[in-house]
Amino acid sequence: MQWFLLGIGLFVAAGFIIRWLSSAEPKHVRKIGMWVVVLSLGVLAAWLLLTGKLAAMVAALVAAIPFLSRILKIGLLWPLLRRMFGFARSGGGRPSGRASAGSGRVSEIKTDYLHMYLDHDSGQLAGTIVRGSMIGRDLDTLGVDEMRVLYVECCGAQDQSQTVLETYLERRPDCSGWQNWQASRDENDNGNGRAGNDYEQADSGFRSGEMNAGEARRILGVSEQATREEINRAYQVLIKAVHPDHGGSDYLASKINAARSLLLQLFKD
Template sequence: MQSLIIALAIAFGGYWLLRQFVATPASQAAGFMRKAGGVALLAVAGFLTFRGAFSAAVPIFIVGLGLLGQSGLFPGGFPWGQKTAGQRSRVATSLLAMELDHDSGRMDGQVLAGPYKGRLLSALGNDELKAFHRQCTAVNDQSRALFEAWLDRSKAGWREAWQAGPRVTGAAPSAVMSRAEALAVLGLKEGASADEIRHAHRRLMKEFHPDRGGSDYLAAKINQAKDVLL
């Protein structure tokens, strides 16, 4: 009877976690999986304790707390796979400077030229965004591709609503990228190790890979930044 109750509890818990994962934004999925893993390990530790297997339960319990960021050994969670607090990636064109906050996954941009200079994209109204899109389209650089990456992420259905043209695909990065720009794209500081560069690249590609609904342009910039730094 006890085994049946435990099996039902595991099945119900797994179903609930699956529903929560499906409803979780992509930018928060990694954090959700880490916490879900921590809860699962605590449950396993509790089961082993109930069965009297204390020696096996203790390390599993500690690992579970570490994933939840509650371990005395790792108060902020395990050091591997962590983001640096306040870390931001930055990509800029002649008209737009875009930033991604690694902690929240929020992306926003500041207009650098034209009638909306100095304003954030998130503060522009629908008509202003349309006008800025026309401005980006008229400029012979990657401003349109960068702006549309933000629209795809922040304004679902904008292309159909505006009756815009086809998506800009295969957008190539600029021919030359400086080391400072590459560090800004990956959200790193001077002196970052090769492992830190690869980790930042992998994390950002999970966000922006075209196969996951991301941006061709931003994926190309992220790949170029890694190539410059390694």
């Protein structure tokens, strides 16, 4: 009976832990995980000392080293795992819905500073920093101050990094005042011409001739064997997700349009 009750308790506890992991921030997971490991080792050490099994304690610590290194690696990879298994941020903590089209597909868009991922099912946008002072960081792990620093760096990029980041910021409730960052920057740049360069950069848009078939497939999230119907279905899902009314941008829409046009041209005889 005792084992039966213990099993039920462990099952319920596991359910709460899984539910918490599905919405927890990566930094909170790492912090709590570290405390759990420290407390567990502390309790184990105290028990071994009280029972006089000091040698066993030393042996246990030595044996635990490989496992601790694995735990550390999992903690460092948590942002990637979180995105792969759908634990991405959903505005306001709302559960992500699933769409009938494009199920299981993820589109990729790369700029000088960012490698972005757009989930077809939920419409969630996530990404990794590939250049600058915070290279390797996941966007979902950045606080508001760090995000502002990244925004300043992207404003100096020669491509559309700023535009893509602004699309992501529109979907971050805690960064709802990001437009003020641009206003402050324009005031600081008064008279030096940098703001004008930003407008020239935004007006330059995207030239479809710069895209190849591989990049087009990554943008739409389709395989090399994708049919016309699959390409058009992926396009419909994505173009709706990046519409300006839904926090998207003209630049992302132009990339998706160019990708669709390029792939459909490959079917022409």
